[in-house]
Amino acid sequence: MNADQSLLLYNSLSGKKEPFIPLHEGRVGMYVCGPTLYSEPHMGNMRTFINFDFIYRCFLFLGYSVKYVRNITDAGHITNSAGLEVDSIGSAARLEQLQSLEIVYKYNVKFQELQRLYNLLPPNIEPTATGHIQEQIEVIEQIFTNGFAYEANGSVYFDVKAYMQRFPYGTLSGRKVEELEHETRELNAQDEKRFFADFALWKKAQPDDMQIWRSPWGDGNPGWHIECTAMSTKYLGKQFDIHGGGMDLKFPHHEDEIAQNCGSFGCNPARYWMHANMLNVNGQKMSKSLGNFFLPKEIVEGSSPLFSKPYAASVVRFFMLQAHYRSTLDITEEALNASEKGFERLVEATGILQKIIPSDATTWDLEAWKNAAVGAILDDFNAPMLIAQLFEAVRIIHAMNIGNAQMTSEDLTDFTAFFTQLLHEVLGIEFVHQAGNERLEGVMEVMLALRQQARSQQDWATSDMIRDGLAKVGIQIKDSKEGTTWS
RNA sequence: GGUCUCGUGGCCGAGCGGCUAGGCACCGGUCUGCAAAACCGUAUACUCCGGUUCGAAUCCGGACGAGACCUCCA
Numbered sequence: 211m212n213a214d215q216s217l218l219l220y221n222s223l224s225g226k227k228e229p230f231i232p233l234h235e236g237r238v239g240m241y242v243c244g245p246t247l248y249s250e251p252h253m254g255n256m257r258t259f260i261n262f263d264f265i266y267r268c269f270l271f272l273g274y275s276v277k278y279v280r281n282i283t284d285a286g287h288i289t290n291s292a293g294l295e296v297d298s299i300g301s302a303a304r305l306e307q308l309q310s311l312e313i314v315y316k317y318n319v320k321f322q323e324l325q326r327l328y329n330l331l332p333p334n335i336e337p338t339a340t341g342h343i344q345e346q347i348e349v350i351e352q353i354f355t356n357g358f359a360y361e362a363n364g365s366v367y368f369d370v371k372a373y374m375q376r377f378p379y380g381t382l383s384g385r386k387v388e389e390l391e392h393e394t395r396e397l398n399a400q401d402e403k404r405f406f407a408d409f410a411l412w413k414k415a416q417p418d419d420m421q422i423w424r425s426p427w428g429d430g431n432p433g434w435h436i437e438c439t440a441m442s443t444k445y446l447g448k449q450f451d452i453h454g455g456g457m458d459l460k461f462p463h464h465e466d467e468i469a470q471n472c473g474s475f476g477c478n479p480a481r482y483w484m485h486a487n488m489l490n491v492n493g494q495k496m497s498k499s500l501g502n503f504f505l506p507k508e509i510v511e512g513s514s515p516l517f518s519k520p521y522a523a524s525v526v527r528f529f530m531l532q533a534h535y536r537s538t539l540d541i542t543e544e545a546l547n548a549s550e551k552g553f554e555r556l557v558e559a560t561g562i563l564q565k566i567i568p569s570d571a572t573t574w575d576l577e578a579w580k581n582a583a584v585g586a587i588l589d590d591f592n593a594p595m596l597i598a599q600l601f602e603a604v605r606i607i608h609a610m611n612i613g614n615a616q617m618t619s620e621d622l623t624d625f626t627a628f629f630t631q632l633l634h635e636v637l638g639i640e641f642v643h644q645a646g647n648e649r650l651e652g653v654m655e656v657m658l659a660l661r662q663q664a665r666s667q668q669d670w671a672t673s674d675m676i677r678d679g680l681a682k683v684g685i686q687i688k689d690s691k692e693g694t695t696w697s
Numbered sequence: 698g699g700u701c702u703c704g705u706g707g708c709c710g711a712g713c714g715g716c717u718a719g720g721c722a723c724c725g726g727u728c729u730g731c732a733a734a735a736c737c738g739u740a741u742a743c744u745c746c747g748g749u750u751c752g753a754a755u756c757c758g759g760a761c762g763a764g765a766c767c768u769c770c771a
Binding site: 242243244245246251252254255256257258259261262298383384385386389390434455456457458459460461462463485486487488489490493494495496497498499529532533534537538539540541542544545546547548549550551552553555558586592594595597598599600601602608609611612614665668670673674677678681686687688689690691695697 | 699700701702703708709710711712718719720721722728729730731732733734735736737763764765766767768769770771
């Protein structure tokens with residue numbers, strides 16, 4: 211890798227690509243907002259996790275020692291559309307007739323399955339909100355001590371007005387409090403907040419809450435944003451390198467996290483904030499409330515009404531990485547099919563690569579290609595550009611295969627290792643080999659033998675009947691010089 | 698309504714001052730009994746109108762269109 215190439219990443223705080231300078235040389239501390247376990251994550255959620263998984267893999271590839279923390283929200287005080295605090299996990303539990311612990315456990319298991327399905331590397335730590343109630347209480351106490359919180363009727367709120375005397379509020383999302391006030395609905399009469407922009411740090415227990423914890427302010431639940439502050443501090447420190455999450459968390463979640471961190475420890479928790487863009491369906495953000503979502507499992511099983519057939523998880527992952535993490539991505543069957551075809555070419559080329567015979571000279575600029583690939587990674591984790599380089603490699607593999615290009619044994623080994631590393635380790639693309647069905651294999655062997663016999667006798671009627679008949683049930687015959695295969 | 702982002706060829710999607718992104722589809726070729734598959738190759742583009750510049754998809758201004766956030770959301 212070139213020493214003069216440095217990693218650039220887009221920092222949401224500045225709105226610019228900046229050189230990445232870690233707090234501690236060679237190390238990266240990264241915190242990413244994970245799932246809320248009140249339902250199964252949908253494909254849009256998965257896109258964000260896939261993108262940050264790719265970023266994590268890039269850091270590892272570049273030789274950084276990474277501490278990757280992704281939280282699991284299993285305690286649920288968030289605000290619903292009516293502006294009232296609602297225990298969303300409790301609501302889901304009632305809906306499914308399960309206790310909250312059961313529901314959290316159930317979706318946690320599902321989420322772990324999805325991680326394996328989509329080949330997400332496990333983070334170093336996956337802390338849960340319920341496992342860190344004490345830490346959250348301690349952060350709230352610190353905010354209290356610093357004068358940025360107040361208690362009202364058993365709940366605790368962050369005092370944005372007091373905070374704004376010492377720190378700017380709204381720097382990440384570019385919002386001005388005066389403007390926000392204009393746009394926000396009136397404080398309603400029962401509201402305990404002193405100021406519209408104040409947000410809950412601790413919420414007094416409601417009669418129907420299923421999860422309740424003790425605190426100095428009475429029984430209740432932690433506020434939505436406080437778990438990230440408490441857990442990121444515990445595992446990465448008061449300030450660390452990167453904080454990531456979906457674009458839609460920018461405001462208010464991440465903005466309030468910054469306020470909490472400044473309010474308790476006097477600094478922004480992260481030096482670089484990274485936001486992954488949304489997955490769109492028909493040009494619109496995939497979301498629960500719009501109902502235009504499907505589950506990561508449905509697309510693999512082919513049970514989503516949006517698609518006429520199943521797609522392998524590795525194909526879906528590949529499709530997602532063909533778009534940059536900061537762009538919205540529209541998922542359609544046509545686009546997915548295009549990716550699937552390209553994916554198959556990549557798989558084929560990998561197979562051919564194993565059979566290439568080295569020459570005594572190399573007719574290709576291997577170093578330039580490697581630099582271009584690394585350059586794509588260094589330029590704000592540009593996965594689509596990296597994939598384009600992979601296809602450039604595919605072109606060379608075929609050229610070598612038909613004798614139009616050569617590589618020495620040494621270069622071929624180097625090339626193969628690098629190509630494989632980019633594909634499997636960096637992009638995280640695995641080729642799933644369909645579990646063979648022995649009986650079908652046997653039948654196909656007979657069919658192909660029959661067809662071959664007919665062909666050798668120039669009995670085209672019979673050979674075409676076999677070929678076309680199989681095509682009707684979705685089996686494609688592929689003739690080549692090496693013989694006939696099917697899929 | 699406010700803030701912000703974006704409009705690239707048939708589709709998806711990079712690039713973001715001069716150099717073919719890439720994938721899929723299309724078309725031509727090689728191969729084939731004919732096909733398919735595979736491989737090789739050609740073509741097609743930057744929403745519109747102004748401006749800056751020797752030069753703009755790329756910078757600036759405006760129009761139109763789309764989306765996100767402002768309320769739970771990855």
